[in-house]
Amino acid sequence: MANLKSLFPDRATFARSFRMAAWLGWQIESNWTDPFLFAIYSIIKPLSGAAILVVMYSIVSGGNFESPIFPYIYLGNAFYMYVGQVMTGISWAIIDDREHYKTLKYMYMAPIHMPTYLMGRGVARFIVASISVLITILFGVAFLHIQIDLAAVNWGLFFLSLAIGVVMLAMMGLILAGVTLMLANHVWFIGDATAGALYLFSGAIFPLDVLPAFLRPIGFIMPITYWLELLRRSLVGSVAQAFPTLAGFSNAQLLYILIGLTVAFGVLSAVVFHWCEFRARERGMLDMVTNY
Amino acid sequence: MEYAIHTEKLGRVYKLRHAKKEDPQELTALQDVNLQVKPGELFGLLGPNGAGKTTLIKILTTLLGPTSGVARVTGLDVTQEAQNVRARINMVSGGESSGYGLLTVRENLWMFSQFYGLPSKAANQRIAELLKIVGLEDRKNTKSSDLSTGLRQKMNIVRGFMTDPDVLFLDEPTLGLDVGASRDVRSFIRQWVDANPTRTLLLTTHYMVEADELCDRVAIINKGRVLACDTPANLKRGLQQDAIFKMMLSPLNGLNVTQLEALAGVKKVTHIPQDGAAELDLILESDEALGGLVTLLTSNDIHIRNLEKREPTLEDVFVDLVGHSMQEVEVRE
Numbered sequence: 001m002a003n004l005k006s007l008f009p010d011r012a013t014f015a016r017s018f019r020m021a022a023w024l025g026w027q028i029e030s031n032w033t034d035p036f037l038f039a040i041y042s043i044i045k046p047l048s049g050a051a052i053l054v055v056m057y058s059i060v061s062g063g064n065f066e067s068p069i070f071p072y073i074y075l076g077n078a079f080y081m082y083v084g085q086v087m088t089g090i091s092w093a094i095i096d097d098r099e100h101y102k103t104l105k106y107m108y109m110a111p112i113h114m115p116t117y118l119m120g121r122g123v124a125r126f127i128v129a130s131i132s133v134l135i136t137i138l139f140g141v142a143f144l145h146i147q148i149d150l151a152a153v154n155w156g157l158f159f160l161s162l163a164i165g166v167v168m169l170a171m172m173g174l175i176l177a178g179v180t181l182m183l184a185n186h187v188w189f190i191g192d193a194t195a196g197a198l199y200l201f202s203g204a205i206f207p208l209d210v211l212p213a214f215l216r217p218i219g220f221i222m223p224i225t226y227w228l229e230l231l232r233r234s235l236v237g238s239v240a241q242a243f244p245t246l247a248g249f250s251n252a253q254l255l256y257i258l259i260g261l262t263v264a265f266g267v268l269s270a271v272v273f274h275w276c277e278f279r280a281r282e283r284g285m286l287d288m289v290t291n292y
Numbered sequence: 293m294e295y296a297i298h299t300e301k302l303g304r305v306y307k308l309r310h311a312k313k314e315d316p317q318e319l320t321a322l323q324d325v326n327l328q329v330k331p332g333e334l335f336g337l338l339g340p341n342g343a344g345k346t347t348l349i350k351i352l353t354t355l356l357g358p359t360s361g362v363a364r365v366t367g368l369d370v371t372q373e374a375q376n377v378r379a380r381i382n383m384v385s386g387g388e389s390s391g392y393g394l395l396t397v398r399e400n401l402w403m404f405s406q407f408y409g410l411p412s413k414a415a416n417q418r419i420a421e422l423l424k425i426v427g428l429e430d431r432k433n434t435k436s437s438d439l440s441t442g443l444r445q446k447m448n449i450v451r452g453f454m455t456d457p458d459v460l461f462l463d464e465p466t467l468g469l470d471v472g473a474s475r476d477v478r479s480f481i482r483q484w485v486d487a488n489p490t491r492t493l494l495l496t497t498h499y500m501v502e503a504d505e506l507c508d509r510v511a512i513i514n515k516g517r518v519l520a521c522d523t524p525a526n527l528k529r530g531l532q533q534d535a536i537f538k539m540m541l542s543p544l545n546g547l548n549v550t551q552l553e554a555l556a557g558v559k560k561v562t563h564i565p566q567d568g569a570a571e572l573d574l575i576l577e578s579d580e581a582l583g584g585l586v587t588l589l590t591s592n593d594i595h596i597r598n599l600e601k602r603e604p605t606l607e608d609v610f611v612d613l614v615g616h617s618m619q620e621v622e623v624r625e
Contacts (some may be wrong), residue, residue, distance in 0.1 A: 019406075109382070111408060
């Protein structure tokens with residue numbers, strides 16, 4: 001009973017854990033430099049990432065920006081920024097608090113709900129990612145002929161998919177946070193390594209059909225695959241549906257799959273994080289500072 | 293009676309990393325620790341570095357699981373009811389520079405107050421009061437990254453006291469503080485406990501004077517075991533039938549502690565080598581034992597520069613229990 005209470009504390013505990021973590025996350029994200037530099041960085045960083053991709057695409061395709069593969073890649077890459085920011089950001093909070101600020105033990109000792117706290121820390125990353133995604137897409141529309149017909153956009157599907165996807169990424173971030181709690185050395189790279197690996201298996205920059213057959217199942221069990229497909233379809237429907245991988249699925253079917261996988265990852269994240277937290281506590285790793 | 297802190301046969305064994313599978317190595321940090329701390333007590337855990345003090349505090353503050361035994365804080369099991377325990381406790385660790393460097397002192401403290409569910413207005417008022425007490429009022433708008441280690445330590449002391457916990461754990465709270473700041477902190481600790489009989493404070497320290505001055509009761513801990521637990525006065529009273537001397541000498545010229553302890557009536561000798569001199573702390577069964585000791589020293593051409601008889605201290609109690617001074621234990625470990 002006591003353990004159940006620690007899993008599901010009262011509403012006030014949830015609320016203050018989330019609210020204050022979101023506040024703290026924003027302070028950390030926005031206060032590392034002066035506001036002007038922060039604004040410049042927020043614009044330059046996503047555009048630089050997009051520029052690298054555009055140059056690579058240009059070389060490989062011989063400058064064929066009219067091909068439907070270009071918006072496929074461009075939008076997939078743009079929305080993939082959420083993966084790096086939200087999923088990795090949540091697990092990064094563990095490293096930041098434990099190793100950098102040395103406050104993780106005080107957070108653990110406070111009467112908060114740790115998974116909710118970590119989700120809250122992801123809010124600032126979500127805001128930063130949203131700005132980056134918006135800038136990247138606007139840049140694509142303005143300068144790279146990415147054609148988004150605002151009147152044809154399925155806004156309902158877009159925002160619903162986006163919201164479910166962010167929740168899904170937060171759940172995946174929680175799994176990563178649990179693993180981070182259990183690790184000491186090499187823990188700095190785990191977030192980027194995971195995001196990098198999923199980049200290849202989620203249809204972000206190429207359809208899953210391009211992968212060798214034995215690797216495709218990895219992409220099919222990743223909710224990010226369906227999430228990116230739904231976002232593309234909602235923004236540039238006909239272009240996205242031209243690719244065969246998920247062409248057999250309707251939007252509703254993709255949505256159900258995404259919801260199902262999100263729920264599955266939600267359950268998995270709760271179990272994994274709770275187990276990792278328990279083990280980390282048993283091993284005395286909650287306040288371990290490795291300075292690795 | 294419901295104790296503020298209650299442990300029964302509490303133990304903690306660490307499995308050492310990088311130990312070979314066929315030869316698993318373990319480190320016993322705590323062994324069969326039985327403690328009962330009453331509400332309203334200022335209780336001290338005294339021991340050298342590595343004695344198990346911090347491990348015990350980590351278990352009591354729900355940061356570390358025990359490998360055996362039971363620990364309860366305010367009647368709640370720290371393993372089974374960790375979340376409820378957390379609402380009733382707080383902790384400050386000395387000698388570390390924790391805190392969000394990007395936030396000001398006031399922001400850091402306010403944020404933690406909100407995590408504990410304190411109303412914002414009351415929290416701000418409490419923060420202002422405590423910052424004034426620790427002398428950090430004029431630095432409240434300074435980013436904590438710009439504070440010295442000592443000032444950060446003061447900020448963390450405020451963080452610990454700010455939530456007015458039922459049980460407060462202070463792990464070497466004056467480590468890294470200058471003499472004046474340490475004195476102020478000690479004075480505030482005592483006032484805080486005395487102001488409300490339901491407040492309990494567990495303090496770990498390896499400063500004997502700090503434990504002696506502050507604590508209602510002290511547990512002396514070494515190698516994970518509690519060797520004695522009583523009021524400082526009672527602990528020292530146990531040595532009062534002994535004669536305790538401090539002797540300043542010329543260097544010992546090859547004479548060693550074992551030879552000195554072999555003399556009749558000499559219970560314990562602690563040798564503290566100094567630059568061109570030697571200090572001996574002596575616990576003798578009676579004043580008469582001093583004669584044989586002086587004879588041995590002078591026959592070895594060692595000159596006595598100063599001899600002082602003094603009252604027993606907690607350091608003497610420690611030496612009596614462990615056989616070595618705390619400093620010696622730390623060096624050996």
